[in-house]
Amino acid sequence: MRMTMRNFTSRLAKPLSVAVAAAVLGLASGPAMAAGGAKHPERAGFSFEGPFGTFDQAQLQRGYRVYREVCAACHGMNLLSFRNLGERGGPFWDSRYPNPNDNPYVRTIAAEFEIADIDSETGEEIFRPGISSDGFPEPYPNRTAAAAANGGAPPPDLSVMAKARHDGANYIYSLLIGYGQVPAGLDVPTGLYYNPYFPGDVTPFWSGDPEHVPYGGFLAMAQPLRDGQVTYDDGTAATVDQMSRDVAAFIAWASDPRATERKQTGLAVFLYLLMFAGLTYASYRRIWKGVAH
Template sequence: MLRKVIALAALGLALTAGPAAAATHPEHPHQLGWSFQGPFGKFDKAQLQRGYKVYREVCASCHAMNLMYFRNLGQKGGPFFDEKYPNPNDNPYVKALAAEIQVNDIDSETGDTIQRPATSADRFPSPFPNEAAARASNGGAMPPDLSVIIKARHDGPNYVYSVLTGYANPPPGLTVAPGQFYNPYYPGDLAAYWKGDHHSVPKGGFIGMPPPLGTGKVTFDDGAPSTVAQQAKDVTAFLTWASEPKMEERKAFGLAAMIYLLLFTVLLWFSYKRIWRNVAH
């Protein structure tokens, strides 16, 4: 009797473990060569400027960047840094970019809510007044804040680029709910929606964001081709800079520290040899 109970239990575990065993992983992100990678990597200023334009004209309609201020765009290492204006608040180009955006404020005399042109001291405005409004406008999904999205995702730059360019037609046999989109680079488990062989469940998952980029959707001021791949690369670079705006300074400091430690080690070695050269040991 005990053997039968154990056998039935094992069979039950095997059956219930079937869907879990069929769970899939997303496709491995494309591995691109970024200018900012490596110990000597730096941001491409023109690319950051294009990336900001993609964010402002495409992504900002749904995604906030609550940790970013307009003045950050003009700080050292930023996309619109100008040595003539060490204080980014004085940068006229940054001021002009900020003034294109309307932000909410309070009338000091009436207390009413008003809108005014942003200044360099303002944060990037959120596209929605609160989370409930954001979810209501996006089918119940909450668009993530992009301030540090690159740091928040494994293999951040490559992952974001791959998701932005990875939208694909769902394979036959995969049921996609309204308002959902198949993306092989987006994490998920498609086993419950797959009608084919459970040993060959498609990789990837469903994402609630429609394909945001399109050929010619953004016109770049420097004449760069406005392809989906170019837009994705540029906005990914911009989001990487936003996630770590002091990266170039950190790398420069690290290199200087390594050179100092190397010279210090050499001096210590020669000092050691000079001081103890006549001592038997």
């Protein structure tokens, strides 16, 4: 027997409606069923946010210092090269040195690092001072060594951390200032640290009201920043809040060094298209003026 389109539609409608209803209920019940969850990041008010925002070079320089003196001991940046620091929009950009490889400050920074290399004559492994074309060195020889030195959890690379996390820069800032008082009734496992901004579910370790499970989760990184831990060249007070903002901005820049350039290009393209649209409309009105259509 041939099935008419109406019969086919009527037969399909019921199971389809059930499936849609189930999906909607599933989406609606998801948050209610999920315990804990991360606290929403605080807004740090970064200058580079928004379509017209740009990076504050002084803040990027301070952020690099925090990364170099604190974060680099555990976290690498394997997608970043020293020369990137001296490119337009970077923390050490100088218009006198269009080629960042010629920037003396960048060359000085690179020389502070030891880079593993091979002797071209003997073939033996050596360590030499870095040059501007080198990439940032890894803090550990391999992932296994990184895990062994950090309680079994290798520290993540920070090259694209701001891209890898929702609301990247604000998340990093919030995480760094989020270490504090552990809620009463929360049993923190040995070797881990509680942070309300870190995604997780602490329900199995919570002995308090099951309807009020704390936000956050546990991570293997202890609080990395302390007041006065670094000394800024510009005299800025190195509070935990200030250092967290600065290094979060630096990591955001490292995750997308061409962000400002892309924004400027996008604005120019938008203005061009706006002018083109205006000229097109004016031409249309002139050509078809007085013509019935």
